[in-house]
Structures are given as C-alpha cells and as structure tokens.
Amino acid sequence: MAIENITMPQLGESVTEGTIEKWLVKPGDHVNKYDPLAEVNTDKVTAEVPSSFTGTIKELKAEEGDTLSVGDLVCTIETEGAGGGEAVEEAKPAAGEEANKSPVAGSQNEMELSGTQGSAKPAAQKGAKGRYSPAVLRLAQEHEIDLNQVEGSGRDGRITRKDLQQLIDSGSIPKEGTAPAASQPASEPEAGAQGTPQPAPKSAERKEAPPAEAAPGDKEIPVTGVRRAIAANMLKSKQEAPHAWTMVEVDVTNLVQYRDSLKKEFKEREGFNLTYFAFFVKAISQALKEFPMMNSMWAGDKIIQKKDINISIAVATEDALFVPVIKNADDKSVKGIAREINELAAKVRSGKLTSDEMKGGTFTVNNTGSFGSVQSMGIINYPQAAILQVESIVKRPVILEGGMMAPRDMVNLCLSLDHRVLDGLVCGRFLARVKEILENISKENTSVY
Known part of the structure; x- marks a missing residue:
C-alpha cells in the first residue's frame, strides 16, 4: 500500500x-482515477477536483x-502498489525531524534573522512557510500582518x-515590532534592547474598524467562496x-x-439569436487588431502585448459573475461570435462552464446595456489593461449635418x-475607430457570415 496526496489544482488563469x-467522497470510499472528489469554487469557475489515482480515500x-491555496493538500488516497511503506513515510510531514534541527554557527543556509534585531531563527522552522501565495500576501498587506509571527497550519508549516x-x-x-503570537514557544522571545519582549507603543497601534452588525429583522447572507474570490480580485484590481x-x-x-x-x-436558420452585442464584440476585436497596445498587460518591469485577441465577456448569475472567453475573436464572423456568446452564457447558467473556457482573456467587453445602464465605469479584469462597457441603445433626438434634427x-x-x-x-484613437466601424455597419457593406 502507498499513500498519495491530492492537492488543490490551478483551476484557471x-x-x-x-x-x-x-465533498463528493468520504473516508473509506473507493475511487477510480479521474473520479470527481469535490466541488470547488473560485472567482472564475465552479469545477470538480478529479482523483489522480485509483484507491481508497x-x-x-x-x-x-x-x-485552500493552489498546491495545498486536499486529501490523501491509499493505493495498491510496490514500495508502499516508503510512500507512507514520505506522505507524513517530518515535523519531529525539522523541530530537532539546530542552526550551525556561520551557516547562512540554516539561519535567518527575524524582524526584531538581535534574534535569529533556524531556517528549518520556516520550510514552506516562507513561500507565500499571492492570496496570503495580499491579505497580510491589507491588514498589516507580520507573517514572521504567524504559525502556519498548511503542509510543512x-x-x-x-x-x-x-x-x-x-x-x-x-x-x-510587537511581541510574537502566544502560540510561539515562550523560550524563544524576540528580544528588545534589554533582552525582553518589547510591545509596540500604543500610539503606533491601529484600531481595526469593527465589522457591521445585523440589527433585528436584518437578513444575514453567508459569503460564498465565489463571492469572496470575486471581492478579492476586484480589490486587487482597484x-x-x-x-x-x-x-x-x-x-x-x-x-x-x-x-x-x-x-x-437568422433565428429560424441558425437556431439562436443574433444580438447587438455580437456586432459590438466583432467591431472591438477588429479595432484591437489595429491598436495592439490595447491588447496588453502589465507585468512589473515590462508590458506584455498579447498576440491573440481573446475577448472576455461578463455573464452574471443570480449570485455570481463569470467571465468566459471568446478565443481569437478577430478571426470569427458576427455569426460565429453570436454562437459563442449564446453557448458560453448557457454553460454559465447551467453550471457547465469549464476552467479552459475561462483562460486566456486579453480584453473584456461587458454588456451593461442588457439591464438598462446608459453610463458606467467598469473595474478592469486584472491583469488585463482595459474593459469596455457597452451601454443601452437609446433613441434620442440628434442634430444632423445641415442643422436638421x-x-x-x-x-x-x-x-x-x-x-x-x-x-x-x-485609447481615444481606439474608441474613435470602434465608433467608425459601428457607424458604418449596414446591409450594403456588412455580412454576418
């Protein structure tokens, strides 16, 4: 017998x-390779975590x-095969071994200075703890948490x-600058100038705003994993x-x-609706081809200009927002784009959207006009560089050339x-080009096929 680990996969870009x-299984259940183990929600997709092995939970x-962060342990599976004893030992964290390690004087590989001057900790205590996920770093930054004082419960600390x-x-x-958390061993205080723990001055402490409290008659709605992930992604973008x-x-x-x-x-012939939105997506993808800088992303010390034009479209359900992607939209006809919009929207609302259908977006187009909006400012779909809101089409009196209304x-x-x-x-030239394309669409010079 051998014990194998199943970790949280990356379910989207x-x-x-x-x-x-x-959970779709429980301890003792027998599963085959690729059988679903659990349903997982992210800000981009709801998906199933498959088993990588055949065996018993x-x-x-x-x-x-x-x-859980990507790579965190989800569950363990007992499989049949040679070398089972060694696999079992490898699956167990070597906590005792790590705790017994002591630093060697002068070795930079096994020593690290703590945040407070005059103290040092063995690097063995850190292990995987020092490899923080983006979600952990973001949360620590938001709440000014000193990660050196936090004891991790994940694999290898x-x-x-x-x-x-x-x-x-x-x-x-x-x-x-504050004393370590109480969960740290009392025998390893972080020393101050006199060798005793030094709390931060009261003037340096920042009071956290109290959470909102429900009053009698209020309805409390639990925050789902999807909603929490959406909130985190929108906050990061802003x-x-x-x-x-x-x-x-x-x-x-x-x-x-x-x-x-x-x-x-068109509906009788193709079996789905020809929407205005398909024309807008086609015009925008054509303009992106002419203004490739709009199809770019920020990457720290460089800007990445994407070759493919993959249009992300926002599709809302009652309690969440998903952003599936129309791949290579500039190469598709209006009919092809209309079909993909229809199919992707149907998959979102039926819960059948896959993680692959969420990947690779380079520019987002949001059909805010579908619920009557006439003017709005969208939050950029990070790490893309822009998002375009298509508002509601409204009939208005307009003064034409020659003074006619x-x-x-x-x-x-x-x-x-x-x-x-x-x-x-x-951006101004890009929008002017999109405007020009849309205003010149007509029966005489535009085909939907």
Whole structure:
C-alpha cells in the first residue's frame, strides 16, 4: 500500500485558491482515477477536483467551506502498489525531524534573522512557510500582518489564507515590532534592547474598524467562496491598477435597422439569436487588431502585448459573475461570435462552464446595456489593461449635418483603462475607430457570415 496526496489544482488563469463547496467522497470510499472528489469554487469557475489515482480515500484534509491555496493538500488516497511503506513515510510531514534541527554557527543556509534585531531563527522552522501565495500576501498587506509571527497550519508549516482569516476574525493581529503570537514557544522571545519582549507603543497601534452588525429583522447572507474570490480580485484590481475612464457616444441607427431586418430569418436558420452585442464584440476585436497596445498587460518591469485577441465577456448569475472567453475573436464572423456568446452564457447558467473556457482573456467587453445602464465605469479584469462597457441603445433626438434634427439610435461606450499601460491618446484613437466601424455597419457593406 502507498499513500498519495491530492492537492488543490490551478483551476484557471491567475487563480490562486479555491473553496471546497461540497465533498463528493468520504473516508473509506473507493475511487477510480479521474473520479470527481469535490466541488470547488473560485472567482472564475465552479469545477470538480478529479482523483489522480485509483484507491481508497484515506483522509479528507479540509472541510466544506474551507479555502485552500493552489498546491495545498486536499486529501490523501491509499493505493495498491510496490514500495508502499516508503510512500507512507514520505506522505507524513517530518515535523519531529525539522523541530530537532539546530542552526550551525556561520551557516547562512540554516539561519535567518527575524524582524526584531538581535534574534535569529533556524531556517528549518520556516520550510514552506516562507513561500507565500499571492492570496496570503495580499491579505497580510491589507491588514498589516507580520507573517514572521504567524504559525502556519498548511503542509510543512505553510501559512494559508485560512490562518490569516482566523487571526483577523479574532482581532489578534500580529504587527511588525510587537511581541510574537502566544502560540510561539515562550523560550524563544524576540528580544528588545534589554533582552525582553518589547510591545509596540500604543500610539503606533491601529484600531481595526469593527465589522457591521445585523440589527433585528436584518437578513444575514453567508459569503460564498465565489463571492469572496470575486471581492478579492476586484480589490486587487482597484488597488494595483490606476484606473482612468473615458467615453464616446455612437450613432448605431444603421446597425439597429440592419440587425432588425435579419433577426427573424437568422433565428429560424441558425437556431439562436443574433444580438447587438455580437456586432459590438466583432467591431472591438477588429479595432484591437489595429491598436495592439490595447491588447496588453502589465507585468512589473515590462508590458506584455498579447498576440491573440481573446475577448472576455461578463455573464452574471443570480449570485455570481463569470467571465468566459471568446478565443481569437478577430478571426470569427458576427455569426460565429453570436454562437459563442449564446453557448458560453448557457454553460454559465447551467453550471457547465469549464476552467479552459475561462483562460486566456486579453480584453473584456461587458454588456451593461442588457439591464438598462446608459453610463458606467467598469473595474478592469486584472491583469488585463482595459474593459469596455457597452451601454443601452437609446433613441434620442440628434442634430444632423445641415442643422436638421432627427431621432437616432445612440449608445455610449465607456472604457476603463490601466494608466500604467495605456494613455489617453491610444485609447481615444481606439474608441474613435470602434465608433467608425459601428457607424458604418449596414446591409450594403456588412455580412454576418
């Protein structure tokens, strides 16, 4: 017999953690390779974690509702095969061995200085603890948590998001310069100037805002893993990307007339609707090809200009928002784009969207006009550089050339941009090109096939 580990997989591009929504197995159950073990929610997709082995479930390492970082242990499986004894030993954390290690004087490989001057800790105590996931680093930064004072519950002492959330909920947040948490051994205090623990001055302490409390008659709604992940991703986008915003209005009277003349015949022939949104996505993907800087991402010391034009579209359910991707949208016809929009939206609402269908987006187009919005500022879908909101088409009186006034179908296009990557000049020219394409759509010069 051998014990094998199942870890949290990466279920989408930029996904760093997932929440165990529901276990599909229990200890003692026999599973085959690729059988689903648990349903997991992330900010991008709801998916099943498959088994990598055939065997018997030994132990579930997380409970329903727990949030785990990518690579964290999910469960263990007992398999049949040679070398079982060695595998069992390898599956167990060598906690005793690590704890008994002592630093060798002068060895930089086995010593690390702590945050307080005059003390040192063996690097063996750190182990995987020092490899923090982006979710842990983000949460620590938001709440000013000194990670050197946190004891991790993950594999090899790794600090998990759950560890930090427990500290935040308890109000016992270790700050830099304060004494170590009570869970650390009393025999290893971090020494101050006189060799005794030195608490931070009261003036340096920052009081955390108390959480909102429900009053009688209020309804409390638990935060799901999907909602928590969406909140974290939106917060990261607003904190890291300096948002700017610009808007143009477009006369789409000819587009409305052209689409309305086709929609009945198209539905009977193709079996799905020809929406205005498909025309907008086609026009935007064409303009992205002409202005490739808009199809870029910030990458710290460089900007990555993406070759493929993959349009992310926002699809909402009653309690969550998903962003599936239309791959190589610039190579597709209006009909092809309309089909993908229809299929992806159906998969989102039926819960059948896969992680592959969420990957690779380079630019986001959001159909806010579908619920009547006429002007809005979207939050950028990190790490992309921009998001374009297509607002509601509204009939308004417009003064035409020559001074004549006539009713026209008008729509606002609202662009949010990451000002680290994009400037007003390229964004203005990009929107002007999208406007030009849309205003010249007509029966005479546009084909949906």
